[in-house]
Amino acid sequence: MFVRHSSNTAAARKPQRWVAVVELRAYRRFVELAGGSHLIGADMVRLKLLRRSALLAASLVLWGGNALGRDDGRYANSPLKPWFDSLRSQLGPCCSDADGFAVADPDWESHNGRYRVRLDGQWIDVPDEAVITEPNRAGRTMVWPVKTAFGISIRCFMPGSMI
Template sequence: MKRLKTAGALIALAAVFAGSATARDDGRYANSPLKPWFDSLRSAKGLCCSDADGSVVSDVDWESKDGHYRVRLEGQWIDVPDDAVITVPNRAGRTMVWPVKGATGISIRCFLPGSMI
């Protein structure tokens, strides 16, 4: 029974890391003047990583309603948790999201609203 619990725990841990393994800085933006700003971005959930980890979201794929955001990823609308919203001014000007894929689906670690013009 103990072996079964250990195996289950390892499988769950692997699923968590598999979702985050695809999100890493590959150096494409190392010389960008905004890199230090991106690296410092954080929501209440923690650091958001960097520009290479986030995804730009088109204006038609996000919206604000009743003071809350939602974003369309992979064809489905996902509510952005309030604690995932980045509250500093958007120096990049474009809407970005830092999704995390896990065993239960997609969750949002960070969301940086754009201007929606």
Template sequence: MNFFRIAVALLVPAVFLAGHAVARDEGRYADSPLKPWFDSLKSGKGPCCSDADGSVVADVDWQSKDGHYRVRLWGQWIDIPDDAVITEPNRAGRTMVWPMWGTVGISIRCFLPGSMT
């Protein structure tokens, strides 16, 4: 019986949090001239949210091969779905990714390739 209670105690928060992206927008980018552009970004998977919700990716942590991208997050390489790629010009210049955590692991909502300089 104790096993059942422990399992339920662990499962309920996991189900509640599954599929929710972690947002970090506490207003520090409110005065950025790029904020309206970031807020308007969307991929084939939907709106990307804003700059504060995305994560900057170092050049060594993303790759392009045969027209497809992948990114290294938390020590693992994740293939970027084609419909998650933002195709408009990158005004920020830096590579960014908008990961989401769900029941099947990490998925990518949006990916903004940088210039690899």
């Protein structure tokens, strides 16, 4: 497509206007702008490839964000393993797809009946549905976080004793 300035004598008296002419070629497309600059069809192809690769990268990041929990077998012979496997909160089983770990006393707190825990340097409020109310056989505060593309959520939380 070529855009050129009209140079009629009648146009000299009136405000200048733009006239567009379209030219199609089998292998290239040109756009000529007022300043003589050109956008070649190859640049448009590069822009399309860049857009496609950005969409692919975004979809891989979102798909990869839903990682499953792993069990490396370190605690397979622990006498508490069946008890840990049976733990459930209202949000679901604790050990199904989240790895639980012990939390040090400075990394969790209770205020007005609500809990919050510090994970990866940020404080996260524990939903009431995630709190396990049965006796804590492990003795230490335990948390089962689930990391998603939207951040960290708490699947299960078992408070220990604050000494």
